[in-house]
Amino acid sequence: MSAPLDIVIFGLSLSSSWGNGHATTYRALLRGLAAGGHRVLFLERDVPWYASNRDLPEPDFCDFALYDGLDDLDRWQDRIARADAVIIGSYVPDSVALLDRLAESVRGRLVYYDIDTPVTLAALESDGAEYIRRRQLPLIDLYLSFAGGAALDRLRDLGARKVAPLYCSVDPERYRPEDVEEKWDLGYLGTYSPDRQPGLEELLIEPARRLPECRFVVAGSQFPDDVDWPFNVERLEHVAPPDHAAFYNAQRFTLNLTRSAMRKIGHSPSVRLFEAAACGTAIISDPWPGIEEVLVPEKAILLADRTETVVTALSMSESRRKALAKAARDSVLADHTGQARARYLASQLGALPATSGVPA
Known part of the structure; x- marks a missing residue:
């Protein structure tokens, strides 16, 4: 077991899950870190769209604070300076300036956690990413990536010195089978995205038209x-x-859809995939490279890119549906919990030298 670490995290949001998948990803990871005895301060930029939708305003598994802007961060200057690691997440407001500032002041490890790696890579190719610049990659001691596989090689080619995958995870205490009324044959949970919408049309909306006797649900904002x-x-x-x-337990099947950049590069399992599996809900997903390393197709998950595949799946026997769901849950509980991710993160941080020696 690694020694307890003092970590400061700048993330998009911990307090509000409205319109983003970052909050639930951080919550599972930070609960895992707390269980491992590590101390975490999470700093979140106070923005109006999350301020009016906070579903976890006072987390009990870490120190938490809101800040108004970069000039407001002096309040935590000492904590940041003495931290074993300072982690900046993707899509943090003003994070280009924040990363430059931290590169000059952090004495511990400076880490970047990209929960949007495939999108970031496309922007970094033209150096158009709004939350990190290519020149900043060598300043980072460890680049943690939401995506594995080829994404890690591309990050190295762009200048990242040390990279490692850190997939999202699930808290099995909060995501588990429940005895609730079955309401829907197929459901989907996710914020609207133009590049996911064709998949939603093909794999849920059109099946709904063809199966008027079945019940469907789509939950998410900004449609x-x-x-x-x-x-x-x-x-x-x-x-x-x-x-x-x-919500998951009220579905016979749930649909997992992946953004086009993540589907193309692969090795990018979403937090929704792990949540549904932990709840014991059978999953239908669009296919992408590396999914078989997370859940075995036809054994623990069904892959579909055509309406007909979904229509056929919804008529399968209950015994097979339950076998799919159980295999998925067993796999996720074995390898993809917040505590498993926290142990991996602590081992990665512990293997880094305390200072990088790279001039800011």
Whole structure:
């Protein structure tokens, strides 16, 4: 077991899961770190769209604070300076300036946690990423990536000195089978994204049209008003994390959809995949490279890129559906919990020298 670490994390959000998948990813990881005896301060930029939608305003597994801007960070200057590691997450506001500032002041390890790696890589190719610049990659002691596989090689080619995958994870205490009423044959949970919408049309909306006797649900914000929802598709604007488990458990199958950049590069399992599996819900997913390293197709997950595949899946026997769900849950509980990720992160940080020696 590694020695307890003092860690400071700048993340997009911990207090609000509205319109983002970062909050639940951080919550599982930080609960795992707390269970391992590590101390964490999470600093979140106070922005109005999260301020009005906070579903975890006072986390009990870490120190938490909101800040108004870079000039407000002097309050935590000593904690930041003496931390064993300072981690900056993707999409943090003003993070280019923040990363430059921390490179000059952090005495411990300076770490970047990219929860949007495939999107970041596409932007870094032209140096157009809004939250990190190519010139900053050599300043970072460890680049943690939401995606593995080829993404790690591309990050090295762009100038990252040390890279490692850090997939999202799940808290099995909060995501588990529940005895709730079965409401839907197939559901989907996710914020609207233009590059995911064709998959939603093909794998849920069109099946709903073809199976009027079945019930469907789509939960998530920011969907445009012109989506033609069939009568048997229920719409929920938002499902807060405390209600995720009940939401998944009320579905016979849940649909996992992946953004195009992540689907193309592969090795990018979403937090929704782990949450649904931990709840014991059978999963249908769009295919992408590396998914078989997380859940074995046809044994623990069904892969689909056509409406017909989904229509056929919804008529499978209950015994096979339950076998799929159990295999997925067993796999996730063995390898993809927050505590498993926390142990891996602590080992990665512990292997780094305390200072990089790279001039800012």
